[in-house]
Amino acid sequence: MQTDHATSSVSNGHVTAPHTDAGPEALRAGLGELVAATGRVRAAVESVVPNRPDLARLTVAVLLAEGHLLVEDVPGVGKTTLAKALARTIDCRVGRVQFTPDLLPSDLTGVNIYRSSSGEFEFRPGPVFNNVVIGDEINRASPKTQSALLECMEEGQTTVDGTTYTLPRPFLVLATQNPVEMEGTYPLPEAQRDRFMARLAIGYPDNDAELRMLDSQQSTDPFAHLEPVTTAEAMTRYAAWARAVHASPAVKQYVIDLAVGTRGHAGLRLGASPRASLQLLRVAKAHAAMAGRQHVLPDDVQSLAVPVLAHRLILSTESRLAGVTAAEIVRDVVDRTVVPAGTTSPAAAQRRSTLGRTTNQSR
Incomplete structure (x- = not known):
């Protein structure tokens, strides 16, 4: 399990969404800003996952709609690459979890640790307290751990030892899943599949795209050129414009x-x-x-x-x-x-x- 903290313009994980009851002119101006920003995000994602503009468009649409995305395909076709590319384009906090059969629910949500020096319990937040949570191979974890994400995905909050904690906004779970027929995988419960706004499959690249990948990634990191093109606060504002x-x-x-x-x-x-x-x-x-x-x-x-x-x-x-x-x-x-x-x-x-x-x- 790995958590990567990037600088964020979100204060204490909370952003106040703008009012969207403005007139048509204000909405038109807001959508103009939204189109430009999401265009930059899509272009950045497409630079790492080429020849699939549909994937970038759907991924950004789910983020804008404040949903969650399930990427299902065989290993090695770029599921995690797509997730990491999206995370890198937003100046926000990013958490990554490698799901394994021995992963516990507390490994996701966090745990209370007793401090003998103060005689009190201290809450240590888990990876779900990030804006973008990348869940690698989610169906390799046990059903109990899979269901620990349900409250987080639906309610934007999590409860640990009877205390409820609000998660930051925006909050996107971008999970990758191997085909269920593969050894060591568990089918996702119907209730959890229903929490994912959309599911996509990447598929194998065509011959030319795979050849370009072999040429370009032998000596360079495909993520080296990716820089944040928007912020978590801006994405929350754009989500409000989209709802309008x-x-x-x-x-x-x-x-x-x-x-x-x-x-x-x-x-x-x-x-x-x-x-x-x-x-x-x-x-x-x-x-x-x-x-x-x-x-x-x-x-x-x-x-x-x-x-x-x-x-x-x-x-x-x-x-x-x-x-x-x-x-x-x-x-x-x-x-x-x-x-x-x-x-x-x-x-x-x-x-x-x-x-x-x-x-x-x-x-």
Whole structure:
């Protein structure tokens, strides 16, 4: 277990979020600052994880939406690299935990130590008292230790020996996970998977990208050039601006329709929870804010549906035997769900119109 303290502009771990009831002009100015800052963060992450702008975009959107991210893939494809790259771009406190079978809950949350000199107990905080917590191979720890993160992730606080401690803001758990079929891993409980706002997989690089990696990383540290491009205080301010992005009743109903579509799907034993609907809308607002928009489009929701919903679903026995994945079912639900009229961007409407003409001609 390792904790790395960087300088932070956060006082005592607490930042007062700005008021977001300002008018459209103030919101537009705030979003302009947000777009510039998140663009710098994404560029920094992409410099270390090249050719995958989608990964950088989703990672920053989850951070902006004040969620948590689960990165699942086989060893050696860059899961920890992605996590460390994001942490280095923000001037904040960073903690890293290597999950192992003998890791205890107190190793995460902290412990009270008795000081004989004073005759009192002193609380020594654990890694969760950092702004960004990197959890390496979270599913190698026992279920008891995994569940120690639940209160931290959901409530932004932790309780040790009956005393509740508030965690700093922003607070992001960025956990990496090996495939469950690998030896020595434990499946994450459904309740904890539901706490992660999104899940992504990095996958293997293509031939050219892997060749460039071999050339560039033989003699240089890929993180050597990374410097903080924003602060924890600024990210908390940007998160408040993202929450102020407008979602129309039609878009909110569209989010609910997608969740309901999973709950009644024949290929699933368990569909998306109401928490999933809430987090899908929150990250869709962040996605719209990163594009400089003051309102959410169905396009935002659609582009995030798979990473936000798929890991929360439990497949039916028939789906598992047939080799159907949760991501495929989410895409099927998105295809079947009617997009509310008048809420689609002109570019997306043009794409759908072209697709419809092509389909009719092929028939």
